[in-house]
Amino acid sequence: MSEVAVSAEHVSKRFRLYHERNNSLKVTLMRRGRAKFEEFWALDDVSLEVPKGTTFGLIGENGSGKSTLLKCMAKILHPDKGITNVNGKVSALLEVGAGFHPELSGRDNIYLNGSILGLSKKELDAKFDTIVEFAGLEQFIDAPVKNYSSGMYVRLGFSVAINVEPDVLLVDEVLAVGDENFQRKCGEKFAELREQGKTIVVVSHALGTMRNLCDHIALLDHGVLKKVGPATEVIDNYVSGTHTDRIADGDADARWGSGEARIDKIEILGLNGQPTSIVHTGDRCTFRYHYSTTEAIKRPVFGLAVSTVDGTLVAGPNTRDAGAVPEKIDGTGHVDLTVSKLLLLPGRYSIDVGIFDFTCVHPFDFRQHALRFDVEAGQPHDTQGLVSLDGTWTVNGATLRLTPDSP
Amino acid sequence: MASVSELVEARELFRNLTLRELRGKYKQSTLGWAWSMINPLATMLIFAVIFHYVLKVEPPTGKPSGLHSFPFFLLCGLLPWNFLSVGLTAGMGAPLANAGLIKKVYFPREVLTASVVTSWAVQFAIELVVVVIAFLFVGNVTFQWLPAVVMVILIQTVFVYGLALGLGAINVYFRDVQHFLGIAMQLWFYATPIVYPITLIPAHAKLFGHSLPMRALYELNPMVRFVAMYRDLLYNLRWFSLADFLYVTGVAVVTLAIGRGIFLRLEPRFAEEL
Ligand SMILES: Nc1ncnc2c1ncn2[C@@H]1O[C@H](COP(=O)(O)OP(=O)(O)OP(=O)(O)O)[C@@H](O)[C@H]1O
Ligand SMILES: [Mg+2]
Numbered sequence: 001m002s003e004v005a006v007s008a009e010h011v012s013k014r015f016r017l018y019h020e021r022n023n024s025l026k027v028t029l030m031r032r033g034r035a036k037f038e039e040f041w042a043l044d045d046v047s048l049e050v051p052k053g054t055t056f057g058l059i060g061e062n063g064s065g066k067s068t069l070l071k072c073m074a075k076i077l078h079p080d081k082g083i084t085n086v087n088g089k090v091s092a093l094l095e096v097g098a099g100f101h102p103e104l105s106g107r108d109n110i111y112l113n114g115s116i117l118g119l120s121k122k123e124l125d126a127k128f129d130t131i132v133e134f135a136g137l138e139q140f141i142d143a144p145v146k147n148y149s150s151g152m153y154v155r156l157g158f159s160v161a162i163n164v165e166p167d168v169l170l171v172d173e174v175l176a177v178g179d180e181n182f183q184r185k186c187g188e189k190f191a192e193l194r195e196q197g198k199t200i201v202v203v204s205h206a207l208g209t210m211r212n213l214c215d216h217i218a219l220l221d222h223g224v225l226k227k228v229g230p231a232t233e234v235i236d237n238y239v240s241g242t243h244t245d246r247i248a249d250g251d252a253d254a255r256w257g258s259g260e261a262r263i264d265k266i267e268i269l270g271l272n273g274q275p276t277s278i279v280h281t282g283d284r285c286t287f288r289y290h291y292s293t294t295e296a297i298k299r300p301v302f303g304l305a306v307s308t309v310d311g312t313l314v315a316g317p318n319t320r321d322a323g324a325v326p327e328k329i330d331g332t333g334h335v336d337l338t339v340s341k342l343l344l345l346p347g348r349y350s351i352d353v354g355i356f357d358f359t360c361v362h363p364f365d366f367r368q369h370a371l372r373f374d375v376e377a378g379q380p381h382d383t384q385g386l387v388s389l390d391g392t393w394t395v396n397g398a399t400l401r402l403t404p405d406s407p
Numbered sequence: 408m409a410s411v412s413e414l415v416e417a418r419e420l421f422r423n424l425t426l427r428e429l430r431g432k433y434k435q436s437t438l439g440w441a442w443s444m445i446n447p448l449a450t451m452l453i454f455a456v457i458f459h460y461v462l463k464v465e466p467p468t469g470k471p472s473g474l475h476s477f478p479f480f481l482l483c484g485l486l487p488w489n490f491l492s493v494g495l496t497a498g499m500g501a502p503l504a505n506a507g508l509i510k511k512v513y514f515p516r517e518v519l520t521a522s523v524v525t526s527w528a529v530q531f532a533i534e535l536v537v538v539v540i541a542f543l544f545v546g547n548v549t550f551q552w553l554p555a556v557v558m559v560i561l562i563q564t565v566f567v568y569g570l571a572l573g574l575g576a577i578n579v580y581f582r583d584v585q586h587f588l589g590i591a592m593q594l595w596f597y598a599t600p601i602v603y604p605i606t607l608i609p610a611h612a613k614l615f616g617h618s619l620p621m622r623a624l625y626e627l628n629p630m631v632r633f634v635a636m637y638r639d640l641l642y643n644l645r646w647f648s649l650a651d652f653l654y655v656t657g658v659a660v661v662t663l664a665i666g667r668g669i670f671l672r673l674e675p676r677f678a679e680e681l
Binding site: 015071074075076077078090092094099100101102103104108111112113115116117118119120121 | 416417419420422423424427431505507508509510511512513514675676678679
């Protein structure tokens with residue numbers, strides 16, 4: 001039994017939807033104290049436990065109650081029924097920005113927020129430089145935060161929230177803000193916090209990130225907890241559940257899309273140009289889509305996601321990123337992705353394939369786990385990780401000859 | 408509900424917020440803290456001209472100090488009144504003014520109100536220091552009474568805090584409260600012997616043929632007692648009456664209990680109502 005860091009027991013939260021915002025006494029008196037509002041349950045009997053030291057994700061559609069649940073955990077909202085419990089110091093970063101005072105400088109806000117989280121002036125003095133450096137705001141730290149850009153605002157908030165060394169970190173939909181450099185830093189910091197045994201609860205719509213980041217995920221739907229479990233399992237379940245516009249027939253695990261273009265078959269062509277399900281590290285191979293359309297499709301994007309069987313995304317090439325989007329497709333045909341040297345290391349992999357519109361938002365056809373294939377040992381001969389970097393080692397400038405396994 | 412241990416933990420936050428209030432008060436003005444003196448002095452001058460020179464209101468002679476000065480008589484009432492007025496208005500507005508914080512982080516929310524009221528209490532004390540020095544020029548040496556003055560300030564702070572908590576919490580739900588307060592404060596001002604001596608209020612008054620104990624009713628207003636206490640200590644140079652002391656202490660404690668009760672009841676829904 002592992003320790004529980006955060007728990008929710010039968011948590012229900014009711015909100016009032018005012019038809020007309022009623023903050024004036026006149027209106028209240030005229031209606032004899034009864035303002036016109038409807039009540040609805042934003043959370044309905046949600047119970048879950050987050051084990052200490054794990055990263056826990058909350059997913060669900062807009063308005064499903066993720067932020068509400070997080071705010072209940074942070075004690076900002078008070079559930080109408082049930083209770084939430086958090087063991088240890090909580091630091092929360094909710095939606096856009098932390099609780100900053102717009103008129104105060106970044107510096108004053110760091111001290112203010114730090115003391116809200118219970119840190120003394122001394123502790124904050126010690127951490128101050130780290131916080132500012134992590135946020136990358138050295139130049140702006142004495143400017144009032146109302147003059148910050150939204151990215152800067154979030155960076156400062158995030159930097160304070162994680163550097164005050166909370167036991168439990170609650171993060172709502174902020175990972176997407178901030179530039180690439182900052183996102184990378186956040187990722188590293190998350191990993192570091194995890195190693196230190198801190199618990200993280202994170203809300204995001206970025207399912208790919210969530211899959212990699214989280215150990216467990218809870219799926220909320222209209223305030224009801226639909227599913228809790230290992231990240232990959234819940235996400236796969238969610239993804240196949242939500243995108244059933246017009247589901248195509250399912251020989252694969254899950255398939256969805258509007259159907260104007262379809263992937264009839266996906267195959268891997270080996271060295272000899274023949275379909276295969278086994279390739280070797282370092283081999284040349286081709287992923288071939290056979291498609292057909294019911295009407296002309298302009299600028300379709302063909303994408304491919306290679307994952308390990310436990311769900312880790314290894315690579316996700318698509319024609320848009322590659323700048324190779326065809327002007328239009330019509331009828332039947334095939335699209336090839338040729339890999340001159342497959343650098344996957346031995347193991348079993350699964351690929352998802354899809355045809356999207358140019359915005360990559362609307363799927364015409366998406367086939368999850370469309371194909372599984374095995375990679376067997378080849379050259380390079382690495383044993384660690386998922387991919388080879390195909391590098392060359394030199395010692396004192398001299399390339400060494402490959403040594404045979406046995407003397 | 409804010410537990411005691413949370414309040415202890417919020418010490419640092421309270422200190423920080425109070426400092427923030429104090430520092431921020433005159434931040435963008437050139438004269439800075441001088442304003443904290445200029446404002447009451449200007450009010451004092453205006454009132455002195457109107458009530459003393461135009462309306463011929465006479466201040467009582469201080470017993471045993473023998474002081475007879477309308478400006479000083481006025482200041483002893485005006486400064487405590489200002490503290491009530493601004494402390495209550497700002498303290499009551501604290502949850503609204505800090506909506507951004509309340510919606511994003513958890514901490515015992517009453518710390519916000521406490522720090523605002525405290526910062527005005529500090530300002531009030533500073534103003535009194537200036538007045539105490541000014542009193543020296545007219546021959547009132549008040550030093551031995553200062554500990555008692557500090558005690559009265561503390562009691563008044565508790566009173567203002569209790570009011571600000573209760574009204575501030577209700578104000579989150581009904582924003583009209585702050586507008587009503589503006590009117591109520593004007594009434595309250597003239598129902599307190601600030602610009603006139605209490606002796607102008609008759610002991611009894613006839614209303615529709617009934618005799619009303621006017622003065623006794625008038626003295627239900629705790630501000631009457633507070634002003635009397637400050638005047639006793641600073642203007643008259645004597646102890647305040649025990650009755651005044653017991654009354655204001657009682658009122659302060661009850662106000663705090665009720666105000667805080669209301670606040671803690673309404674606090675859990677602040678984040679969604681703001
Ligand atoms: N203060 C409030 N007053 C009234 N209704 C609210 C309040 N806060 C949230 N709601 C409602 O509660 C429901 C759940 O909102 P919540 O913010 O938890 O959704 P979410 O899952 O975080 O959505 P998103 O993905 O858009 O962030 C929504 O229908 C929202 O309108
Ligand atoms: Mg949300």
